[in-house]
Amino acid sequence: MGITERKEREKQEMRQRIIDAAMYMFLEDGYNKTSIRNIAEKIEYSPATVYLYFKDKDELLYEVQRQAFDKLNEAFLHEATDPDPWKRLEQICISYVRFGLANEELYDLMFIIRAPMNVDEKIHETNGKDCFGYVFECLAECIRKGLVRFENPQLGMLSVWAMGHGLVSLQVRCRLKVLDLSDGDVDNMLNNAISEYLRQIKR
Amino acid sequence: MGITERKEREKQEMRQRIIDAAMYMFLEDGYNKTSIRNIAEKIEYSPATVYLYFKDKDELLYEVQRQAFDKLNEAFLHEATDPDPWKRLEQICISYVRFGLANEELYDLMFIIRAPMNVDEKIHETNGKDCFGYVFECLAECIRKGLVRFENPQLGMLSVWAMGHGLVSLQVRCRLKVLDLSDGDVDNMLNNAISEYLRQIKR
DNA sequence: TTTATTTTCTGAACACCGTTCAGTTACTTT
């Protein structure tokens, strides 16, 4: 009988509607300023209903995060496709920084926010794994072909990621104001910094 | 008459007592989990009293942050004193990362947390300015003496800072779990990453 | 010393938050 299937489908649809509303609100106001009540209001349900589909706010955030990582992965698959691994690495770095600066709230809940990483150990084995793998594979190939001044791919990965994340997160959290630059100059500076770094790690 | 002076002194003492309690609680439980009520309880005053000395929670955080930056500056003045600017830069980087990893909650409210940077534009002109200046001066000297593969001191500053901050903040916010390393290995990896980076920017 | 004034402090409240649960409503099965 198709009735249970329809029910299941409806359940998933409801779940997705909540996720979409959460995504919308998180992007609009950020994670902390968005309440379950806000999300419930947006989909015209009671706040309690949200808890029939998600254990708590963190689990909801986790689902939004998953979709955010899909979005970053998509960016990689569109903007970082050069067959030459070194050029691809360059594209990845530029793509990563661009993504972070263009989607500050999304970047925040992917890489900065505290919450969801404490939910469950196994979350790290899924969320963001594709993105990580894509970069790691590229970097490993660069190392194998001697295109880069790293020997250990894990160490290289850490270094590249730290630079990208450092640039984005300092900007996203307004710490670059001490540099006393105009808005356009900051963007330039960030791009220059990533280019400079790439030049430095190139063999 | 010394009575107004004593009053003023007492007011400052009270202020400091609140700051100390806040610092203690922030370090213990982090900024978000610490409430004004907790802080008030610690000093055995009513929550409302806190608001006689601080406009809001952010202003209180701002004062704690100021003392945190003093602490980092002290670390620099103790651990990064080599007369050779390049060696001093190395010491600064190592000192910075060590400080971040050893004082996660402090690092959090200095460089990661969102709140206090929105309080007032002029805050950035004071908090952390000393630390920033210390690093900047050192880097500028390195550039003047051609010890480093940078030309623009601002760009170099951004790069060095981004790397240091990237390493610390990824670790502090548990994003390095994807690397699948044991705790000791992470520490090693972070140290190696900073050494590797220094090698790469050295002329 | 007693009264008046100023300073310091607090209890209670406001509007929010995440979360739970008894009880209502809507749907499905008999």
Add this chain to the structure above:
DNA sequence: AAAGTAACTGAACGGTGTTCAGAAAATAAA
């Protein structure tokens, strides 16, 4: 139509940052 199940909600709990009228304490004036 009645019984049973699934979906939903109103109201509450204990928490949050913050405000404010009024109590308490310290100082000044009489």
